[in-house]
Amino acid sequence: MLMMDVKGNSNSSSSTTQSDEEMMGDLRRGPWTVEEDFKLINYIATHGEGRWNSLARCAGLKRTGKSCRLRWLNYLRPDVRRGNITLEEQLMILELHSRWGNRWSKIAQHLPGRTDNEIKNYWRTRVQKHAKQLKCDVNSKQFKDTMRYLWMPRLVERIQAAAAATATNTSSTSTATVSAPATNQHSISNRDVGTGNLVMAPHGINGNDFGVSHVTQSYTPENSSTAASSDSFATQVSPVSDLTTDYYNIPVNRNTNPDYFQAGQVGYSESMISPPGFFNHGLDFQAMEHSSNQWPMDSGDTSDNMWNLEDIWFLQQQLNNL
DNA sequence: AACAGAGCCAACCGCAAACAC
DNA sequence: GGTGTTTGCGGTTGGCTCTGT
Known part of the structure; x- marks a missing residue:
């Protein structure tokens, strides 16, 4: 099912920066259309991501840079994985x-x-x-x-x-x-x-x-x-996962650095x-x-x-x- | 079939940090 | 160093879908 309608597209966002509004003029808001997605994907495929405000303008999207970034990172990015959390x-x-x-x-x-x-x-x-x-x-x-x-x-x-x-x-x-x-x-x-x-x-x-x-x-x-x-x-x-092994036998992660955590490397035994x-x-x-x-x-x-x-x-x- | 409420998720908002000039 | 702009993050909201009555 495609959500083609865009609602509330003319209200200026209170969180949108002044530069956003100056650059963007009439901003679209709400759900993204297929055409907008298409524009964004193709623009990024050609020019890469970053500089979101200018990207939005150059790609011909009447969206804020923030909106484009969010759409790309949360939805359009090729490696985004969707569906049930395992x-x-x-x-x-x-x-x-x-x-x-x-x-x-x-x-x-x-x-x-x-x-x-x-x-x-x-x-x-x-x-x-x-x-x-x-x-x-x-x-x-x-x-x-x-x-x-x-x-x-x-x-x-x-x-x-x-x-x-x-x-x-x-x-x-x-x-x-x-x-x-x-x-x-x-x-x-x-x-x-x-x-x-x-x-x-x-x-x-x-x-x-x-x-x-x-x-x-x-x-x-x-x-x-x-x-x-x-x-x-x-x-x-x-x-294939470390978690498929008996967790009582998994070595305990004794690294005290709170940032230390590698995917699939879990020490739950203690x-x-x-x-x-x-x-x-x-x-x-x-x-x-x-x-x-x-x-x-x-x-x-x-x-x-x-x-x-x-x-x-x-x-x-x-x-x-x- | 119609309605109401709950669940879910994409998108928005506000703020702060990072960056550029 | 100061100022304006951009980026990134976490919180929140609106609306669609599902489920139960």
């Missing part, structure tokens, strides 16, 4: 957020193809939702502990389970079916599936329309993380062990979660079904006891 990415986000807080751009640097905006949205919509369900503040120690000692280990388990399932499946087949997200309203088919090269045509213009429901591609480790349509493996897990008495009020959480029959591994769920109502009730009791 389990590994969720784990990475939780871990990095626990280190750095709302430093979205910094977190995004460790998640190739993901934008700060996307991670921020993920955090606000998914993680904060869980905090709300637990009736605690997302920045509270209780919630942070819950993430660290319950949510993250659970993610690790799911990753391990999915990796084991993948290993079993790939021993008999090497083809994966990829579902594109239904909400990919207006995307640009900006990569050639075979080559990964930039394709200079907005989504819906050329024939490689990956916004449609299903794409089947040959699945190899080489293309698993970069191909345009690899973005939405439902509950996908990359075939950080995820519950402090004494944290969840030992006579309940076996692991037994409970296994008996509650959640986490359908191939249901397309990512995090929303992480906890069922019993889990939430239980967690609330635990939090109240702290």
